[in-house]
Amino acid sequence: MATLGMLDSANLNGGQKLAVKYFTVAIVLFGAQVLFGLLSGLQYLYPDFLYGVLDFSVNRMVHINALVVWLLYGFLGSVYWLLEEESQHEVVGLKLGNLIYWVLTAAVTVVVLVYLFVQIGPGKESSIWLINEGREYIEAPRWADIGIVVSVLVVFYNVAATFSKGRYTGIAGVLVLDMLALFGIYLAGMFYTTNISIDQYWWWWVIHLWVEATWEVMVACIMAYGLMKVLGVSRKIVETWLYIEVALMFGSGILGLGHHYFWIGTPEYWFSIGGFFSALEPIPLVAMVVHAVFDAGARHAKNNNHPAMAWLIAHAFGNFFGAGVWGFMHTLPQINLYTHGTQWSASHGHLAFFGAYATIIIAMFYLGIQRWRGGTWMSGDLPGNGWKWKWALGLLNLGMVGMTVSMLVSGYVQSQIERAIEGSTWMGYFAAQIHPWFVQGMWWREVFGVMFLVGFVLLVWDLLTIGKGESRAMQPAASEN
Amino acid sequence: MATSQWWASESFWRKTAIWVTGGSFVALILLTMDTLPQISSGSKRVPAYSVINYRISYKFDETRHVQVPVIGEKEPLFGKELNEEEAEALVKLGKLTTQSKNCMNCHTLLGNGAYYAPDLTKSWLDQYWGTKEVREVQMLEFIKDPSDKVHNSMGRRMPKLAITDEEARGVVAFLKWMSSIDTNGFPYNFKSIEQEN
Numbered sequence: 001m002a003t004l005g006m007l008d009s010a011n012l013n014g015g016q017k018l019a020v021k022y023f024t025v026a027i028v029l030f031g032a033q034v035l036f037g038l039l040s041g042l043q044y045l046y047p048d049f050l051y052g053v054l055d056f057s058v059n060r061m062v063h064i065n066a067l068v069v070w071l072l073y074g075f076l077g078s079v080y081w082l083l084e085e086e087s088q089h090e091v092v093g094l095k096l097g098n099l100i101y102w103v104l105t106a107a108v109t110v111v112v113l114v115y116l117f118v119q120i121g122p123g124k125e126s127s128i129w130l131i132n133e134g135r136e137y138i139e140a141p142r143w144a145d146i147g148i149v150v151s152v153l154v155v156f157y158n159v160a161a162t163f164s165k166g167r168y169t170g171i172a173g174v175l176v177l178d179m180l181a182l183f184g185i186y187l188a189g190m191f192y193t194t195n196i197s198i199d200q201y202w203w204w205w206v207i208h209l210w211v212e213a214t215w216e217v218m219v220a221c222i223m224a225y226g227l228m229k230v231l232g233v234s235r236k237i238v239e240t241w242l243y244i245e246v247a248l249m250f251g252s253g254i255l256g257l258g259h260h261y262f263w264i265g266t267p268e269y270w271f272s273i274g275g276f277f278s279a280l281e282p283i284p285l286v287a288m289v290v291h292a293v294f295d296a297g298a299r300h301a302k303n304n305n306h307p308a309m310a311w312l313i314a315h316a317f318g319n320f321f322g323a324g325v326w327g328f329m330h331t332l333p334q335i336n337l338y339t340h341g342t343q344w345s346a347s348h349g350h351l352a353f354f355g356a357y358a359t360i361i362i363a364m365f366y367l368g369i370q371r372w373r374g375g376t377w378m379s380g381d382l383p384g385n386g387w388k389w390k391w392a393l394g395l396l397n398l399g400m401v402g403m404t405v406s407m408l409v410s411g412y413v414q415s416q417i418e419r420a421i422e423g424s425t426w427m428g429y430f431a432a433q434i435h436p437w438f439v440q441g442m443w444w445r446e447v448f449g450v451m452f453l454v455g456f457v458l459l460v461w462d463l464l465t466i467g468k469g470e471s472r473a474m475q476p477a478a479s480e481n
Numbered sequence: 482m483a484t485s486q487w488w489a490s491e492s493f494w495r496k497t498a499i500w501v502t503g504g505s506f507v508a509l510i511l512l513t514m515d516t517l518p519q520i521s522s523g524s525k526r527v528p529a530y531s532v533i534n535y536r537i538s539y540k541f542d543e544t545r546h547v548q549v550p551v552i553g554e555k556e557p558l559f560g561k562e563l564n565e566e567e568a569e570a571l572v573k574l575g576k577l578t579t580q581s582k583n584c585m586n587c588h589t590l591l592g593n594g595a596y597y598a599p600d601l602t603k604s605w606l607d608q609y610w611g612t613k614e615v616r617e618v619q620m621l622e623f624i625k626d627p628s629d630k631v632h633n634s635m636g637r638r639m640p641k642l643a644i645t646d647e648e649a650r651g652v653v654a655f656l657k658w659m660s661s662i663d664t665n666g667f668p669y670n671f672k673s674i675e676q677e678n
Contacts, residue, residue: 047637055640056597057586123578123648134580194573197520197527243494247501254505263667264591265520341592424668426609429599430633
């Protein structure tokens with residue numbers, strides 16, 4: 001029986017009990033990401049801060065690794081969250097799933113501790129196996145890579161087998177194939193080669209085919225589920241849209257990989273392939289905005305979870321602006337020659353990861369907490385007019401947009417002074433880094449970073465308290481499917 | 482909301498999604514098969530590791546309208562000529578060192594990495610090292626202990642990363658080899674150590 005207004009695991013099905021564990025770790029790592037981001041940002045302003053203790057390289061590595069892992073935890077949690085409802089079947093290997101959750105979490109903890117306290121090793125393969133692989137985003141040492149592969153295989157088995165035994169929906173079909181691709185691609189980053197061109201060729205398979213292809217399809221699945229839950233959109237509509245989005249995302253994103261092959265030694269034909277297909281990448285993101293906004297409008301935004309709905313809309317726009325517009329701005333080789341490897345990339349990376357991924361996982365957090373408290377009321381007329389979630393939404397989004405624009409200003413200065421004028425030498429690099437406009441950008445980034453942190457604290461506070469003691473049951477969605 | 486239009490039907494879009502995804506993936510595989518041989522070491526675009534035995538310059542190519550690496554006369558690194566195996570071993574030590582010291586989370590290599598420190602793609606050719614005569618010694622000293630060397634006016638310093646003499650030689654070899662890769666003119670407008678300002 002549902003116990004309204006209280007955190008009670010009896011309110012959750014088996015998969016959802018596991019999902020909230022993943023969500024909990026995701027939030028902790030989200031916090032770590034924000035903290036280490038602020039530390040690295042501060043080192044731009046005060047280079048001696050933590051010098052020799054936690055150098056920029058360490059802080060930045062933890063910052064981006066916490067990002068990747070918390071989003072993955074968010075995805076795994078979301079998949080477990082929707083699995084039983086979608087398949088109408090119990091998770092087939094829940095015990096194994098739980099065990100793997102603990103193994104994975106223990107491994108992540110060890111990796112982070114080694115990052116922080118061992119940091120670097122000698123120039124041997126053993127360092128890559130045990131300490132740090134030294135390749136951006138996938139720094140996790142090889143032993144952890146293997147652990148990650150084993151863990152995700154178990155999750156994959158759970159998902160595929162549960163759907164096979166239960167109801168195999170359209171969302172299920174896309175999700176299973178997408179997870180297979182997502183996890184399979186990880187293998188492309190698990191070998192050492194001295195040839196840095198070959199190294200980066202495969203490294204981009206992992207990074208790009210994750211964030212600009214398989215992750216996008218993953219969130220499209222979550223969006224489809226979210227719109228059905230929150231707005232009561234019919235399955236036929238969300239699944240048709242899902243197929244359209246898959247066609248557009250994979251159709252542009254797979255060969256869009258070519259926009260990373262302009263300058264790493266690869267042949268010139270990648271200019272045309274990468275430029276053309278990556279320029280198409282915003283199209284599915286426009287489709288997503290249309291889809292989400294139209295469905296919300298068609299139901300007069302009448303929904304059963306206002307915070308989740310707001311974050312779904314934030315996702316639609318954030319994905320479009322962060323991944324779509326900010327990516328498109330420097331995707332053609334004619335501009336990328338000057339912007340590649342400058343603060344432009346950092347600006348784009350921040351808004352894209354937040355807009356496309358953080359937002360929708362936060363929406364799932366709200367769906368999670370609503371059910372965990374027995375399906376409480378989360379529409380209008382919340383205590384305090386729901387000020388906590390509204391301020392968290394505002395501060396997080398404003399903080400992120402502020403950081404993005406600040407880094408873009410610095411990026412303009414860097415691409416102009418370092419690249420275009422000074423000719424990309426070290427002295428050119430330094431000339432740009434000390435330019436007052438560049439430095440101002442770095443200051444504003446830190447200020448907006450603090451705003452983001454305040455938003456994060458509010459978000460956690462809200463998630464811990466929203467629906468507590470609430471006696472009203474949730475508003476039914478417009479129509480069930 | 483029922484519709485019978487083919488372009489709005491679920492099955493049409495499901496089939497489209499499958500064909501588009503499959504087609505794109507096959508195209509990517511074919512392109513990969515074409516690209517990999519072109520970037521294997523010893524190819525025209527990515528020279529063999531023994532290129533560290535030669536002078537490397539970065540010259541403007543009138544046809545392509547970008548700068549390209551030019552491999553010149555013999556100029557062995559540290560004055561000692563290495564055969565292909567020895568050269569590969571040294572570059573490998575350097576590459577492993579750049580990974581295990583986490584260089585990529587401050588620097589960019591081929592433009593990829595972090596933006597806290599300069600790009601290393603053509604660092605072998607950078608004017609920062611003064612003249613070609615002192616370059617090798619300067620680089621070794623710098624890599625082994627950069628912490629007490631003021632290298633810019635912003636106060637950012639590279640930390641001392643417990644790099645041994647042999648590892649430092651490996652890193653220099655790796656950087657020299659990397660500077661010989663044809664990166665389609667990236668970084669643009671680069672002024673190399675041989676160039677008059």
